[in-house]
Amino acid sequence: MTNNAKPEPRPGILDISPYVPGKSALEGAAPVIRLASNETPLGPSPKALAAFARARALARYPDGQASALREAIARRYGLNPARIVCGAGSDDLLSLLAQAYLGPGDEAIHTEHGFLMYRINILANGATPVAAPESDNRADVDAILARVSARTKMVFLANPNNPTGTYLPAGEVRRLRGALPSRCLLVLDAAYAEYVRHDDYEPGLELVAATDNTVMTRTFSKIHGLAALRIGWCTAPDAICDVLNRIRGPFNLTAPAIAAGAAALEDAAHMQKAFAHNEQWLAWLTEKIEGLGLAVTPSAANFVLIHFPDHKGLRAADADAALTAERILLRRVEKYGFPDALRMTVGTAEENRQTLGVLKAFMASGGASS
Ligand SMILES: *Cc1c(COP(=O)(O)O)cnc(C)c1O
Numbered sequence: 591m592t593n594n595a596k597p598e599p600r601p602g603i604l605d606i607s608p609y610v611p612g613k614s615a616l617e618g619a620a621p622v623i624r625l626a627s628n629e630t631p632l633g634p635s636p637k638a639l640a641a642f643a644r645a646r647a648l649a650r651y652p653d654g655q656a657s658a659l660r661e662a663i664a665r666r667y668g669l670n671p672a673r674i675v676c677g678a679g680s681d682d683l684l685s686l687l688a689q690a691y692l693g694p695g696d697e698a699i700h701t702e703h704g705f706l707m708y709r710i711n712i713l714a715n716g717a718t719p720v721a722a723p724e725s726d727n728r729a730d731v732d733a734i735l736a737r738v739s740a741r742t743k744m745v746f747l748a749n750p751n752n753p754t755g756t757y758l759p760a761g762e763v764r765r766l767r768g769a770l771p772s773r774c775l776l777v778l779d780a781a782y783a784e785y786v787r788h789d790d791y792e793p794g795l796e797l798v799a800a801t802d803n804t805v806m807t808r809t810f811s812k813i814h815g816l817a818a819l820r821i822g823w824c825t826a827p828d829a830i831c832d833v834l835n836r837i838r839g840p841f842n843l844t845a846p847a848i849a850a851g852a853a854a855l856e857d858a859a860h861m862q863k864a865f866a867h868n869e870q871w872l873a874w875l876t877e878k879i880e881g882l883g884l885a886v887t888p889s890a891a892n893f894v895l896i897h898f899p900d901h902k903g904l905r906a907a908d909a910d911a912a913l914t915a916e917r918i919l920l921r922r923v924e925k926y927g928f929p930d931a932l933r934m935t936v937g938t939a940e941e942n943r944q945t946l947g948v949l950k951a952f953m954a955s956g957g958a959s960s
Pocket of ligand 1: 628678679680681682705748751752779781808809810811812817820821822
């Protein structure tokens, strides 16, 4: 009798290339400028840090409903707490949504340069990812609609998107929802919503309230500066919240995360400071980097996508090497379909100036890597 069959993962899983996070460390003790993961240069609210430090009952299981956090979110956004589900980062919720609504034979659409976790979550559940082309590095509603088939169960849209930083105005998102089949779940990933300063932008709260097939996810990893604690949330129709609550981990948020997240939301002044810092330096970086002769995709978020003219021998990989030699870490984005670009997070004033200085020297050198 032969008995050498091995455990096999479900189809699709071995097609996944593991997500590679932005670099965050270098050899040696000298300081590193970390602009590869869209973290805030201002750090978390002092109120969130204080709440984290007070959460010391570590022998006790956390509140499995994360009630204090859901109530704080509900107050801040005028929502019913019953329509809020929290997760260990919004990654947790994106994964649960895919697990609940996708399976073999289903298709799910993401955009050409969309956040890589969508594709991973689709494949992990045996479904087929379908990439919709973008125009000018921006999601294209007609291109998404053109890829809808009888099997399409879900559309993932990051708004604004990472790594492009571009966004769709509310009217376009509504047009998309209106034209998608009602069986098709629209997932609006609004991880950077707090940074957007355009009047025609909406994260999706109204659309979620007005339809029974739209979900909006949010995170505490970006403007709130709590990426290490892994806190995300979504608002969704009752039936979808019910589904997520059946399959999520019963204690998927830690007690320190619940406490710190709730406190962060109460600190409107800290959020305003982070927004104002970003507004100022996003404009500064865009202008100065374009002044070096590099193209920058117009960003609504807290990072810029910088395009290097490969045909002139100015390669993104060499720029990355020159920056890394100065202990500055940006994000390579070839896996997002941008072999000739780097993504830079808005940093502190000093970090932004230093990075610009290295880019300037790189351009002046004609692109030689140091
Ligand atoms: C950073 C980011 C998130 C947030 O992920 P968390 O799991 O909440 O840390 C989600 N979506 C996009 C597009 C992001 O860039």
